[in-house]
Amino acid sequence: xxxxxxxxxxxxxxxxxxxxxxxxxxxxxxxxxxxxxxxxxxxxxxxxxxxxxxxxxxxxxxxxxxxxxxxxxxxxxxxxxxxxxxxxxxxxxxxxxxxxxxxxxxxxxxxxxxxxxxxxxxxxxxxxxxxxxxxxxxxxxxxxxxxxxxxxxxxxxxxxxxxxxxxxxxxxxxxxxxxxxxxxxxxxxxxxxxxxxxxxxxxxxxxxxxxxxxxxxxxxxxxxxxxxxxxxxxxxxxxxxxxxxxxxxxxxxxxxxxxxx
Numbered sequence: 001x002x003x004x005x006x007x008x009x010x011x012x013x014x015x016x017x018x019x020x021x022x023x024x025x026x027x028x029x030x031x032x033x034x035x036x037x038x039x040x041x042x043x044x045x046x047x048x049x050x051x052x053x054x055x056x057x058x059x060x061x062x063x064x065x066x067x068x069x070x071x072x073x074x075x076x077x078x079x080x081x082x083x084x085x086x087x088x089x090x091x092x093x094x095x096x097x098x099x100x101x102x103x104x105x106x107x108x109x110x111x112x113x114x115x116x117x118x119x120x121x122x123x124x125x126x127x128x129x130x131x132x133x134x135x136x137x138x139x140x141x142x143x144x145x146x147x148x149x150x151x152x153x154x155x156x157x158x159x160x161x162x163x164x165x166x167x168x169x170x171x172x173x174x175x176x177x178x179x180x181x182x183x184x185x186x187x188x189x190x191x192x193x194x195x196x197x198x199x200x201x202x203x204x205x206x207x208x209x210x211x212x213x214x215x216x217x218x219x220x221x222x223x224x225x226x227x228x229x230x231x232x233x234x235x236x237x238x239x240x241x242x243x244x245x246x247x248x249x250x251x252x253x254x255x256x257x258x259x260x261x
Contacts, residue, residue, distance in 0.1 A: 078258050080187065081160045082180040083167040091161030099160035101183070102174040165258060168237075170251030176207055176238040183253065186233045190225040192259045197222050197230035199255070202248045207239040210248065222257075230255045 008015065084101040092099075165187035175182040198218040202211040212234035214227055222230075234253050242249075 078163045078165055078187075078256055079160060080185055081164045081166075082175070082183050082185070083160050083164040084174065085167050085169040086171060087159045089157065089159040092158035093161045094158075097158065097160075099158070100178065101159075101168075101180050102178045163256060165256045166253065168251060168253045170201075170203060170239060170249065173203065173207070173239045173242060173245070173249070173251070176240055178240075182238040184233050184236060186229040186255060187257050188260050189229055190223055190257050193221065193223060193257070194259055195219075195221040195223060195226045195257045197226050197255045197257070199230050199234040199253045201234050201237070201251050201253055203239055203245075203251060204249075205241065205243055205245050205247060207241050209235050209237045209239075215252070226255070226257050229257075 079095075081099050082101045083099075087101065089103065166183055166185050168183060196219060198215040200213045200215055201209050204210050212231045214222075214231060219227075230253075233255065237253065
């Protein structure tokens with residue numbers, strides 16, 4: 001008994017400090033794990049059949065803006081034609097005309113690649129004749145070539161007016177063989193919402209689209225389906241061969257997706 005008392009007397013400060021530490025740790029964990037009780041009011045079954053009031057308040061952010069209304073229900077009619085935005089012809093809104101984006105008749109135009117090859121041959125021939133001093137023959141050949149080209153091309157006098165589901169801007173180029181089928185229309189393929197997607201394209205001298213990037217800043221109300229379809233169809237587009245064009249000429253194709261009832 002005396003030994004225990006003597007032990008406590010010699011280590012009393014250590015025992016006191018140990019007890020204080022244990023008490024502090026206990027209090028800390030009690031406070032850290034404390035959760036305040038949340039009281040829920042019981043549901044009053046007596047009001048379950050009460051109709052909602054008619055004077056519901058509508059906040060400004062719930063009101064559809066004119067821009068949103070135009071996207072979902074466009075007031076202006078959108079036609080399914082392909083429009084060349086650089087076309088200088090008079091715009092017409094006559095629904096009975098079968099418009100094309102270029103002035104040439106697809107059935108009477110010859111293959112663009114063969115035409116370009118012939119022009120290259122004529123250019124080489126002109127260089128040879130210049131070296132031999134036959135400049136008169138060179139001018140005569142060029143005049144005949146120009147006359148043949150003029151005879152082989154014809155087209156409508158008017159271009160489509162208003163909004164179209166597909167439009168493009170590509171300087172001095174047109175769809176392959178002047179056939180708008182080479183700039184296809186995905187406008188009905190993405191469900192029940194309207195949207196506009198603009199795609200930046202790069203076109204090689206051959207007329208093939210080698211790259212296509214969506215212009216997010218100029219795209220409106222586009223769904224993932226619209227973005228995917230627009231890029232897919234842009235890469236399928238083909239334009240005429242132009243040996244004088246840059247190796248990667250840039251242009252823009254605009255796709256308007258329309259909900260068809």
